[in-house]
Amino acid sequence: MxxxxxxxxxxxxxxxxxxxxxxxxxxxxxxxxxxxxxxxxKSKEELLMDIHLRYIEGLLEKQKNIMEDAAKTVKEKVFEIVYMLIHSIEKQGRQARIFFREMKHLNAEHLKKIVEKRDLFRYNLQSLIEEGMRNGELRDDLPPSIATLTVLGAANWSYQWFRPDGELSDFEVAEHMVAILLEGMEKK
Amino acid sequence: MxxxxxxxxxxxxxxxxxxxxxxxxxxxxxxxxxxxxxxxxKSKEELLMDIHLRYIEGLLEKQKNIMEDAAKTVKEKVFEIVYMLIHSIEKQGRQARIFFREMKHLNAEHLKKIVEKRDLFRYNLQSLIEEGMRNGELRDDLPPSIATLTVLGAANWSYQWFRPDGELSDFEVAEHMVAILLEGMEKK
Missing domain, CATH: 1.10.10.60 (Homeodomain-like)
Incomplete structure (x- = not known):
């Protein structure tokens, strides 16, 4: 029930x-x-928190599995995380939209719980990007925080426009997006 | 008044x-x-539309000035548009947050007016990116629509996290973000 x-x-x-x-x-x-x-x-507000919490905990769990895969490079993990975010938004579009839109209705204590989990997701991605900067996969002349927020912004924004019945699949969108983020849009 | x-x-x-x-x-x-x-x-809802309309019309006007500047390359214009978006979000943070959050309260007719203007902003950016693909500034092996939405997502998402009193200015954030989008995060 x-x-x-x-x-x-x-x-x-x-x-x-x-x-x-x-x-x-x-x-x-x-x-x-x-x-x-x-x-x-206890209340409609607690229900809203439970919906948010379940959504973000699902994302954290999947992120953890990707990060712990020793067989993958940092760049492959960045792709996996972007693909996972776009895929989650496709599969759980409603939760995603409610998550971004109704957050203001949470009370301070509940909001804190959610913000902590969201921050954790971001810190995990940032630590991955920092690892890539150390091991030579990624350039190290960019602030890791801005790199993290650029990747997250591009992927999360897809809740505004990604359509499962569109021309490109979530996998193809993730491939092109990560090509831009890793290789850049410039003609070399 | x-x-x-x-x-x-x-x-x-x-x-x-x-x-x-x-x-x-x-x-x-x-x-x-x-x-x-x-x-x-006429109503609270019409007031909400007027707030949205004024915000998006301001962005369109600034975008037009950037796009019409014949002295600038496509890459410079992409930078100018990203910087303008982050700067607008800094200066008009409240309008931006209300814009993204309360859109669902507009009636169908008013929403249509707003969506048309939002779409126009996106199409203008896409036509700029397509121009760069044609003139050799940008690689032409990416779907222009995904390139456009990646740039817009990265910049628009800053309404979630950009703080005017943070370590980096809006100009510096835009510089790093556009370095990622144009040059990529990979170590060359």
Whole structure:
């Protein structure tokens, strides 16, 4: 039931917005009582945090698997992370859009939990880029923080425009995007 | 007074959110009556569109000036556009955040007006990148649409993280970001 409540809420939050969705709306969609809701969540706001937390924890888990793969180069891992982000946005588009849009509705304590996880994702990517700068795969004349945010921005922004039914697959988009980020757009 | 209403609304929309801000809240902040509001705007939603429209029209105007400068190369123009976006986000951070966050509250007709202007900004950048591919400044083995969205994503995402009081200025951030996008992060 917890899963069903989260799935119904994600659909409603995306369609109507968080503020405009009542707990009653969620219950009406599922045909159950408010008691059921409060058995699983203290409030609508806690439900929003759970949705965010599950999304970002899924990304962190996948990022960890990529980072720990000793057989891959830093550049291959950068590709894997970009592809994973675009793929997640494709598969979990609703969560992604709610994540970026409704964050302001979290209370300070819940927001802190989310921001810590988001920061962790960014720090992990930055430490990978720093490793590449040390081992000679990546140029070392750029601030690692800006390199990290440029990669993340390009990939995350795809939630605004990537369409699964478009001309290019998520894999192809990731390939071209990482070609730009690693090799550059200049004619050599 | 129209300017004052827009400025007050931007502050309130950012702080409380669009849905949670009433016309009364805006009027209370300015110490005037609702009649004054309705003299300038048909509704809160029309006010939101006016805020968005003014923001995007400002960006389009600056983009046009950059694109029409015959003395600049395509690569220089790409830099100018990235710098302009990061700079606008710094100077008009509130408008930028409201723009990305509250778009869902626009009605279909108003949203169409905004989306058309956003699309125009993207098409203009894409036509610049295509020009660079034709004149030999940029490599021509990448889809121009993905190149455009990668540049826009990297620059637009800065609304999530750029801090005017941070270590790097908006100009320095733009320089490093464009170095990545044009030259790539790989060690040559």
């Amino acid at each position: 917890k899963e069903k409540i989260m799935a119904a809420s994600i659909a409603l939050f995306e369609q109507k917005g968080f503020s405009e969705t009542s707990i009653q709306d969620i219950m009406d969609m599922l045909g159950v009582t408010k008691g059921t809701f409060y058995y699983y969540f | 129209k300017e004052k209403i827009m400025a007050a609304s931007i502050a309130l929309f950012e702080q409380k959110g669009f849905s949670e801000t009433s016309i009364q809240d805006i009027m209370d902040m300015l110490g005037v009556t609702k009649g004054t509001f309705y003299y300038y705007f």
